Amino acid sequence: MGRSFEDARRWMQEGTKAFLDAIGLLHGDDWDAPSGLPSWTRRHLVAHIAANADAVGNLVHWAATGEETPMYSSPEARAEGIEKGTRMSGGELLAWVRDSAEKLEAGMAGLTVDQWQTTVVTAQGRTVPATETPWMRDREIWVHLVDLATSTAFADLPEDFLEALRADVADKRGEVPEVFGTLADVTAYLAGRPYDNVALANGEPAPDLGPWL
């Protein structure tokens, strides 16, 4: 098993559509309601998703041109992008998510096979081939769709995506306890998100792993 590049590109397109559909249903005060992330309203979260498309787009630009363009010019610039979004209307945020996603999609669609192999550096300082960027975007768009705290739960995400996410988070975290539960619950648990029922082999509750992503 393991995810393929084609899987990652498909999840990106499906995730973008699901995210746009979800925020298209928000009205008025809905935007100021808390998200699933500490101290962030939905405005912060949605701005982060739009800014993330621009940031991943910088890596695509790097791959296309060879010019080193980091995701964010600095941690402050990342925070500023999110802060800027909190002053936008719902309509403006929706447009930013849609336009940034379209631009990212067009950028990726334009990369040649060779350009996809370009080595880029992520905001976490990981050195990866550009082929890793669709998966970076997948994680953001799907996990934060759940964090929007609308009606989407981990159990609603595509099963093959959840399998890939479970494997990736376990890998990135390194040492994780072996736990049992549904695929959605175990993945939510590993991702540091709320879950219903996850237990250790001896039936004891699983220890809290803390936040991720």
Ligand code: ZN
């Ligand atoms: Zn994020």
